[in-house]
Amino acid sequence: MKIKFQTFILCALTSVNCFAEMASINDSELSEVTGQSGVYLSGEVSINEQGGPLTDSYFGECTDLTKSCGARLSFQTQESGGWFVIDDIKGSIAFEGLTFQVKEITSGFGGDGALFNKSVMEIGMPESIRMNDFEFTLATGSSSRPSDAGYQQLDFMTVEMSGELTLEGNLLVFPTP
Amino acid sequence: MFLITSKIVKLILLSALLPLNYTSAEMTSLSDNDLSEVDGAGVGLVLDDFVFSHGNDVANDKVFKIKGLTDSNGDAVSINVNQLYIARSGSNYGTTLDPVNLGRLTNPYEIKLLDGDDADVKLPGEGVLQISAPSKVDIAGTGYSCIDPTLGAGTGDCSSRPSSAGWLNGERPDMGLELEITTNTGGPKNLNFNAKSAVFDGSYIRLWGDDDNKKMAAEFRLNFYTPELEISTCSQANQGCSSSVKMQDFQLELALGTTFQPLYIGADNITGGLTVEISKITHEYINNLNAGVSDGTANGDAAHSFFTDYYTNDSYRSNIVIGNLDVGGTSLGSAKVEGMLIQYLDIKFRDLAP
Numbered sequence: 304m305k306i307k308f309q310t311f312i313l314c315a316l317t318s319v320n321c322f323a324e325m326a327s328i329n330d331s332e333l334s335e336v337t338g339q340s341g342v343y344l345s346g347e348v349s350i351n352e353q354g355g356p357l358t359d360s361y362f363g364e365c366t367d368l369t370k371s372c373g374a375r376l377s378f379q380t381q382e383s384g385g386w387f388v389i390d391d392i393k394g395s396i397a398f399e400g401l402t403f404q405v406k407e408i409t410s411g412f413g414g415d416g417a418l419f420n421k422s423v424m425e426i427g428m429p430e431s432i433r434m435n436d437f438e439f440t441l442a443t444g445s446s447s448r449p450s451d452a453g454y455q456q457l458d459f460m461t462v463e464m465s466g467e468l469t470l471e472g473n474l475l476v477f478p479t480p
Numbered sequence: 481m482f483l484i485t486s487k488i489v490k491l492i493l494l495s496a497l498l499p500l501n502y503t504s505a506e507m508t509s510l511s512d513n514d515l516s517e518v519d520g521a522g523v524g525l526v527l528d529d530f531v532f533s534h535g536n537d538v539a540n541d542k543v544f545k546i547k548g549l550t551d552s553n554g555d556a557v558s559i560n561v562n563q564l565y566i567a568r569s570g571s572n573y574g575t576t577l578d579p580v581n582l583g584r585l586t587n588p589y590e591i592k593l594l595d596g597d598d599a600d601v602k603l604p605g606e607g608v609l610q611i612s613a614p615s616k617v618d619i620a621g622t623g624y625s626c627i628d629p630t631l632g633a634g635t636g637d638c639s640s641r642p643s644s645a646g647w648l649n650g651e652r653p654d655m656g657l658e659l660e661i662t663t664n665t666g667g668p669k670n671l672n673f674n675a676k677s678a679v680f681d682g683s684y685i686r687l688w689g690d691d692d693n694k695k696m697a698a699e700f701r702l703n704f705y706t707p708e709l710e711i712s713t714c715s716q717a718n719q720g721c722s723s724s725v726k727m728q729d730f731q732l733e734l735a736l737g738t739t740f741q742p743l744y745i746g747a748d749n750i751t752g753g754l755t756v757e758i759s760k761i762t763h764e765y766i767n768n769l770n771a772g773v774s775d776g777t778a779n780g781d782a783a784h785s786f787f788t789d790y791y792t793n794d795s796y797r798s799n800i801v802i803g804n805l806d807v808g809g810t811s812l813g814s815a816k817v818e819g820m821l822i823q824y825l826d827i828k829f830r831d832l833a834p
Contacts, residue, residue, distance in 0.1 A: 382694035385747025385755075412528075412585055413647030419585040428530075440548060443747035443754045443829070455752035457831050458548050464534065466542030472530030472579060479524040479590055 341404030345429075349395035350374050352436075361449040365393070373439070377447050386444045388456065394437030394465075402427035408475075423477040428470050438463040522592030529579035529649065535563035535658070546659075552832075555664035562658040562670075562716040569629065569643045569677040571654040573719035580643075580653045587614040587639040596688065602739045603688060612684035613703075614639045614651075626705040627729050627803070629677045638681040638705065652677040658716060672712045672719060675730075679705040682733075690742060697742035702734040722808050729803025735796055736822065740786075751830055758825035761790065797821050 354364040354372035363370030373391030380387065406425045410416040444456040536544045546559040565574035566582075583589040592610045596603030616637045617623045625631040629642030629652060643650030656674040682703040690697040712724030737743030737758055744757045768780035769787070790796065798820040805812040 379746075380696035381744065381746045383749060384695070385749045385752055387747060408585065412581070413641060413649070415585040423526075423585075436543075443752055445747070445749050445752035453750075455750070457752045457754070457829060459754075460546050461548035463543060463545045463547060465544075466534075466537075466540065469531060469533035469577060471532075473528045475524075475526040475528055475585070475588075477524045477585075477588075479522040479588065479592070 341402055344401040344403070345399040346401075347395055347397040351393040352395060359450055371449070375449075377444065379447070386447050388440075388442040388444045390440040390442050390456075390458070391461070392439045395435045396432065396437060397435065398429035398432045400427070400430035406475075421477060423475040426474040426476065428472050428474070432468045432470050434464045434466065434468065436463070436465055522590050524585075524588035524590050525583060526585055526588045527582040530582055530653075531565075531567050531577050531579050533563060533565040533567065533574060533577055534561075535565075536560040536660070551663050551665075553664070557664075558662045560660040560662075560668075562660050562672075564657050566653045566655050568649060569652055569654045571656075573672075573674050574654070574656045574658070575719075579649060581649045581651045582653065583614055584639060584641075584651055587617070589613055594686070601686075606688045608686050608688045610684055610686045613680040613682065616682040626679050626681065626703075627707055627731065629707060638679050640679050640681050642677055650677075652679050654678070658719070660716065670713050670715055672710070672714060674710045674712075674719070675704075675706040676708045677706060679703075681705075690744075693744070695744050695746065697744060698737050699739060700734070700736040700743055702732065702736075704730075704732040704734075706730050724808065726804075726806040727802045728806060729801075731799065731801040733799045735798045736825075738796055748828060751828075753829040753831070754827075755829070756825065756827040758822055760824040763787065791821075794819075 351373050352365070354366075354370075355362060355374060358364075361371055363372060365372035371391050373393035376389045376392065377386040379385070402425070404425050404427075405422055407422045408416045409420050412419070438461060440458055440461040442456050442458040444454065445451075446454055448454070449456065534542065534544050536542060544561040544564070546561060547556075549557040549559065551557050563574050565571065565577065566580070567574065567576070568578035568580040571577060590610070590612050592612070594601050594608040594610050596606035596608050601608055617639045619637050620634065622633050623635070623637045623639065624633060624641055625636035626638040628635070629650075631642075632644075640651035641647060642652050654674070654676050655678050656672065658670070658672040658674075660668045660670055662668045680703060682701065684699075684701050686699040688697055689695075707729060709727040709730040710724050711727075712719070712721065714721035714723055740763075741758055741761055744755075744759070746755050746757075747753065748755055763783045763786050765779035765783040768775045768777055769783050772784075772787075774780035774784040797818075800815075800817045802815045805815055
């Protein structure tokens with residue numbers, strides 16, 4: 304009885320031994336698969352439209368005109384030196400139809416495509432991109448934080464942008480030798 | 481009997497399991513040929529069918545302003561950016577926005593890490609980050625004239641091609657910045673900068689850490705060529721007016737910083753002002769030179785050879801060439817400033833509070 308049971312198990316297991324070979328997909332089969340390779344993104348990036356989380360002698364709500372309410376990025380290019388500042392970054396950018404896909408280029412580009420003959424990562428500019436009260440200030444400062452003692456900041460200019468931008472095209476990214 | 485059967489079962493179990501690994505999707509090794517195509521040294525960037533334009537236009541709910549500037553009395557200066565654009569050449573001051581390519585697939589804009597030990601980088605032991613425009617090419621090969629967009633291949637050393645019947649996009653954009661400036665004392669005044677069929681080939685910036693000075697050091701080359709750079713005070717609606725200075729066949733080759741005399745850009749830690757510095761030229765064996773001649777020692781010869789290269793190598797020098805300067809319709813002929821060598825530069829910005 305035991306032998307019969309073991310033989311049964313044996314038969315059951317040996318049946319697993321099949322040869323489901325992985326076969327490569329040829330070009331004509333691949334050509335029937337479309338619309339699966341890319342990403343289409345829409346969204347809105349909003350930075351400190353009302354004001355950031357900090358409230359101190361320098362930062363505050365955007366309704367308080369004596370305070371700075373935007374985000375702030377500062378970086379240094381020398382030890383113990385001053386700082387480059389992108390200050391008061393606020394507003395929003397809404398976009399629709401930012402795309403990412405991998406694309407093979409074998410023609411076009413005034414003859415360069417055939418010479419190139421490789422794949423690239425294509426980042427497609429959005430169909431529409433709209434800024435809403437987006438602004439930032441370029442400046443340099445004596446230390447990293449505006450609340451530091453003796454802090455001095457030299458503002459160069461503030462750029463303000465709003466409305467629909469004309470921005471078309473594709474950014475192609477690829478490895479180079 | 482049972483023992484034997486049990487062993488057979490185990491053996492067969494084992495043999496039954498083994499073929500599970502047997503699939504024909506074999507992992508193959510990468511050949512040298514395959515590998516030679518992938519080295520990840522840099523990232524190439526090409527903008528295809530590119531157009532950018534934005535400008536202050538209240539009627540169409542568009543705002544583009546530069547604020548925070550003051551005049552000499554401390555009064556605010558308001559600047560409306562009427563238009564900032566990049567488009568295909570022939571844009572007629574940004575009124576016709578057709579797409580252009582920036583960079584070629586075979587010679588793109590590039591972000592790359594360079595090995596400082598390489599002979600053409602000359603920074604032993606350093607890693608160098610390079611951000612570059614398309615490089616220049618041989619005139620004899622496929623190079624195009626950097627200035628004249630009507631000439632074909634084999635006429636210059638620029639890689640970017642002008643717009644032509646066979647390749648409409650081209651790789652040379654029209655670019656412009658049109659400003660409307662309002663001060664407390666005067667009404668709106670226009671100031672416009674428009675460049676046609678612009679080329680930046682051969683430009684690059686290299687960045688590295690200067691261990692001795694604890695600063696970020698840079699070597700910057702800006703090449704800018706255009707058949708016409710126009711600075712005008714025309715109104716937005718009439719960009720082609722005669723109140724303009726046209727610099728035809730304009731060439732700028734700006735060299736700021738070298739590996740032995742780097743450009744440092746930073747900020748002052750007391751006043752907070754921007755600082756731009758190129759340290760003065762020197763050499764560790766400069767004292768082995770007498771009146772510009774080596775004292776005969778190996779060190780003296782090394783210093784002499786260094787300064788001979790410094791004063792004769794054109795790549796350290798900046799040039800500005802204007803083929804024809806046209807002011808308000810009157811031609812003033814050509815102007816050149818060639819061979820400028822910066823031996824020391826120290827610029828400090830400070831607030832001019834009235």
